[in-house]
Amino acid sequence: MSTSTSTYTVTGMTCGHCVASVTEEISEIEGVTSVDVILETGLVTVTADIDLDPLAVRTAIAEAGYAVADSR
DSSP, X not given: OOOEEEEEEEESOOSHHHHHHHHHHHHTSTTEEEEEEEXXXXXXXXXXXXXXXXXXXXXXXXXXXOEEOOXX
């Protein structure tokens, strides 16, 4: 079974509760096996045992009350 890993930069997180909210919402996506959030940088690494739809991850982050920084 192959795994996929994707990384996002989340803006607006300021505390451990923020990290927990983002982690919880992303963890509910089918196929997600781990979520690693670094508060200081906003970096969120998502590992799954299927190819994840980036929109599903962005939606979960939005449901937690945060936004993904556009990579431009």
